[in-house]
Amino acid sequence: MRVLIVDDDEDILLAAKMFLKKHCKEVVIESNPKKIPFLLNQASYDVILLDMNFTEDTTSGKEGFFWLEKILEQTPKAVVVMITAYGDVEMAVKALKLGATDFVLKPWQNEKLLATVLSAAKLSNSYKEVESLQKTNQHLVETLSGGEIIGESKAIQQVLAMIEKVAKTDANVLILGENGTGKELVAKAIHRYSLRAKEAFVSVDMGAISENLFESELFGHKKGAFTDAKEDRTGRFELAQKGTLFLDEIGNLPLTHQAKLLAVLQNRQITPVGSNKVIPIDIRLICATNLDIHQAVAEGNFRQDLLYRINTVEIHLPPLRERAGDIPILAKHFLQKYAKKYHRPTPKLSAETIAFLENYPFPGNVRELEHALERALIMSDSETLSPDDFFFLKATKTSTFNNSLATSTLNLDDVEKEMIQKALDKYNGNISKAAKELGLTRASLYRRLEKYGL
Known part of the structure; x- marks a missing residue:
């Protein structure tokens, strides 16, 4: 659990940190509320404890209301607990109406503070679970209805045997074959029989992505990151979290984008455009191309280090003319x-x-x-x-x-x-x-x- 405490009283900050750090993974304290936007842009917090009154306004709570609105504007699902030294019921009710989750009075009892923070953290986790489920449901491909790999030829039976071997592993797979041979069908089959089958299968046609939107499509972007970024967008890597990401037509990726993709695969993390937040990724990667990828490497059109990263296992799909009897x-x-x-x-x-x-x-x-x-x-x-x-x-x-x-x-x-x-x-x-x-x-x-x- 990561907690942010914003209060202009240094003693309050230190006392809260000393107590809560025994129960939390990280406790960040800040006396200047003007730094809140920066802090929220740098990291995400399970619970934010926000003082109702600062030095410029010690009784009305207007500053607390102002910063509460700013927090929820920047992070709509933030869980904020208001802190006040005055047992003013009207202020507490107004804070709850504006979106606060709860409030605590200072000086507080440690047990009461901990109970409030833990309850708020549970709410925060439920928000995250619902959001994750919504993203998964929106982009989950129902692989069972995506078609079956049909055929009795020796060539296609070898492919089915390969799928059975690699599906239960987390190895990166590169599927090679001419257009129309069923590369995405194979990718879906691998996902269907994998340990990630209950999670999302997200497919991306790399050849159809504009060069200017490559990072936005794959890594996401923040509102205002560029002219047309009118709202936050979740990238395909994040949508595929804990599931499978299928990058089709990867052979058409320009060298500059190959370098960016390689960095993400090596570091297992992404940074949305317009954000400084680093998001860890946990995906199973499957790629496909109709190009002679090894020839592309020899000609300098595809990075060899990227090829090593994506082709732990290669599956070659036979063209239909080589599938006698199918x-x-x-x-x-x-x-x-x-x-x-x-x-x-x-x-x-x-x-x-x-x-x-x-x-x-x-x-x-x-x-x-x-x-x-x-x-x-x-x-x-x-x-x-x-x-x-x-x-x-x-x-x-x-x-x-x-x-x-x-x-x-x-x-x-x-x-x-x-x-x-x-x-x-x-x-x-x-x-x-x-x-x-x-x-x-x-x-x-x-x-x-x-x-x-x-």
Whole structure:
């Protein structure tokens, strides 16, 4: 328990400190009330004992009321106990109406003072527990409804075995794989089977965060820290306290931000923008990227020391084209999912359709397969889906194949670039529609446009 005592009587301060330090972790004393804002900005206190009258006004209590309002304005959940030498009931009632928790009369009995402080500390702890629960509830991802990792192929079974091994540990995990392979799904599975499963799972798309807002998003900020900071904001690290923080697309993080992230992971503490308060963090870190992160290190685009910090364990997710036999299983799952969503009977897949889907390269991986099946189910009135219901895939496959022959390359980057260009042409440059067609998020598509100079 940390207690702050503000009184202009040095004897009172010393006597209170001598007694309370036997029962408290820390007792801070201050005779000048004008230092209260500074003290509150430097640390948080479980209980604040505040004198009702100071030297400028020894009887009316106006100074005490003034500083009580200032404290609650700066720290709304502060627990303040007023101190007064005058048994004025009206002043005590007014202090309680203004937000004080309790009051004590001086000279006090030590037992009465201790009982009051301990009672106030319990209230303070309950406030903190409620606030923590509210934050957790607001940002808790219900991982059980976040989907399952489906498949019977050897490649995906190896991934499931890795998840089972690392989940119960607190090791940092780096998930590698192409877009659409299910990296966030794996991160959620690790959290679901971890010892932190009852706490928050907080996901952050690092590629979608503006460079100017990086620290604010991750570490939080105080009101007035910058132009648009109109209220305090809790950062993602603090929201994930005692739970799991998932940093997706970490390979896109600029070097300057890599250094700041490394410092936080090394020191296990954050400082919100505009504050001097240091907040300890207790999280399980999972990161993911679709980049060749080791190549990025070799090229100087990613810090090697940060890579060492985040990849205690690496999990490589196979692309869909390497998951032989999983497409029929996934297709059945997605058709059932969207049939339920759209209140439709679940269509079947003809043998010809299954063969077609198994031969299609799916550069967008599982995400592209899911999108294709949803679209086919919506557009088709048949009880059995045929290859013609996937005409958009057939057209893309033919175009890609012909262009690949023409350029004498089957390089996946070239194929991806071609598909992106065709999607943009099809929707006249509309990013949202092109991204949906490709099974990508807008942020992911923007990154590819920059990558390929489109």
